[in-house]
Amino acid sequence: MFSNTASTNSPVRYQTSQNYAPTFSGPITQNDEFARQARRDSMAQAAFQGDQRGYTTQAGPGIRAGSKQSAYRAGLLADSNSAKGYAQAQQDKFNQYAQPASAGLLFQERQAGEQGWLRDLLLDRDDTRTQERKAAYKRRSDVVTGDFQRAVEDAIAAKNREVEIASSIL
Amino acid sequence: MAKKANPPGPLGNAPKPGFANPLYPTIGKLDASPPQGGYRSQINTQSPFGPALLASTAKVANPYHGYGTGAGDMTRSAFARSLTDTSRNAMNRSIDKFNVDYRTQAEKSRGEDILAQRQNSMDRYRMDTLRDVYNADVATGYDQRVKDLTAYQTREFKNADAKMTASILHAVGGLI
Numbered sequence: 001m002f003s004n005t006a007s008t009n010s011p012v013r014y015q016t017s018q019n020y021a022p023t024f025s026g027p028i029t030q031n032d033e034f035a036r037q038a039r040r041d042s043m044a045q046a047a048f049q050g051d052q053r054g055y056t057t058q059a060g061p062g063i064r065a066g067s068k069q070s071a072y073r074a075g076l077l078a079d080s081n082s083a084k085g086y087a088q089a090q091q092d093k094f095n096q097y098a099q100p101a102s103a104g105l106l107f108q109e110r111q112a113g114e115q116g117w118l119r120d121l122l123l124d125r126d127d128t129r130t131q132e133r134k135a136a137y138k139r140r141s142d143v144v145t146g147d148f149q150r151a152v153e154d155a156i157a158a159k160n161r162e163v164e165i166a167s168s169i170l
Numbered sequence: 171m172a173k174k175a176n177p178p179g180p181l182g183n184a185p186k187p188g189f190a191n192p193l194y195p196t197i198g199k200l201d202a203s204p205p206q207g208g209y210r211s212q213i214n215t216q217s218p219f220g221p222a223l224l225a226s227t228a229k230v231a232n233p234y235h236g237y238g239t240g241a242g243d244m245t246r247s248a249f250a251r252s253l254t255d256t257s258r259n260a261m262n263r264s265i266d267k268f269n270v271d272y273r274t275q276a277e278k279s280r281g282e283d284i285l286a287q288r289q290n291s292m293d294r295y296r297m298d299t300l301r302d303v304y305n306a307d308v309a310t311g312y313d314q315r316v317k318d319l320t321a322y323q324t325r326e327f328k329n330a331d332a333k334m335t336a337s338i339l340h341a342v343g344g345l346i
Contacts, residue, residue, distance in 0.1 A: 068242060071242075072242040072245075072246065075234075075242075075246050076246060076249055079234060079246065079249060079250050079253060080249075080253065083250075083253035083254070083257060086230070086254075086257065087257045087260065087261075090227065090228075090230065090257065090261050091261070091264070093227055094227045094261065094264065094265060094268075097218075097219060097223065097227065098268055101218035101219070101272065102272070104218065105213070105214075105218075105272065105275065105276055105279070108212055108213045108214065108276075108279070109213060109279045111212065112211060112212055112213055112279070112283040113283075115212075116283070116286040116287070116290070119286075119287070119290045120290060123290060123293055123294055123297070126294070126297065127297050130297055130298075130301045133301075134301060134304050134305065134308075137305055137308055138304075138308050141308050141309075141311065141312040144312070145312060145315045145316065145319070148315075148316060148319055149319055152319045152320075152322060152323045155323060155327075156322075156323060156326040156327070156330075159326065159327055159330045160326075160330055162330075163330045163333050163334045163337075166334060166337065167333070167334065167337035170337050170338060170340070170341040
């Protein structure tokens with residue numbers, strides 16, 4: 001079966017045929033994230049196992065050097081200090097996930113805001129075009145009715161002139 | 171004999187906004203319409219972390235095992251367990267707080283995004299409705315103006331014809 005630990009440069013080998021075969025995704029290689037995680041875990045584990053020596057006191061000469069009590073105290077002190085580092089490592093690991101998530105949300109917010117500005121710009125453009133078309137409609141109405149009014153005035157004046165002339169003849 | 175025109179009755183109450191009235195046909199739509207596909211926001215309000223990631227982040231292995239049976243080994247193991255438990259609880263609390271803050275902010279931003287889209291739709295509805303109203307006003311004014319001028323022309327022609335008829339009658343009367 002495939003290995004669960006993606007920390008090898010070896011090509012994947014099929015279990016059934018025992019032949020090397022290429023994978024579709026290529027060999028899984030060590031990357032920065034895997035390297036950081038492995039180093040962080042191993043350092044934290046090693047700290048728990050090894051820090052005790054640093055806190056072990058040397059009391060008494062020869063075979064009486066140290067005691068069970070001093071070893072116990074040194075162990076507790078080492079565990080306490082190592083736990084602080086382990087917790088910090090966990091927090092750092094979480095921060096590595098949290099920061100891109102926060103940045104992603106901020107990006108979504110800004111992109112949504114940008115699309116809002118674009119919508120407003122399009123509305124402004126359409127509003128300007130609407131005002132221009134409205135004015136053109138009104139202008140044509142004024143021109144047509146103005147022409148018609150002048151034609152009516154002319155027709156009435158001509159009619160009156162005809163009546164005046166005919167009345168004078170009579 | 172000529173009759174005087176009767177004045178129209180009172181105009182009556184104004185139509186109520188938002189309701190159809192056959193005496194006053196509604197121009198345009200009654201309300202703003204959402205964009206095609208409805209109001210949608212790209213802001214995701216889901217937690218950015220899956221349960222597997224959270225479990226792996228909060229997982230704290232117990233690094234010390236005292237294999238002895240003495241009191242020192244057992245108490246040191248208990249002490250180490252208490253440290254890891256505390257650390258795991260602190261991580262869970264931290265992750266929960268982050269998730270709550272994240273989703274609160276995302277919900278707020280999503281609400282603002284949708285509100286901005288609704289505001290835009292309302293502004294567009296106002297623009298379209300006022301345009302339709304203006305155009306209807308212009309068309310109505312145009313029709314009324316044409317009717318006025320047509321009636322004026324007809325009236326003046328009839329007056330001129332009457333004046334002509336009067337002149338003819340006057341001339342005929344003089345001959346008699």
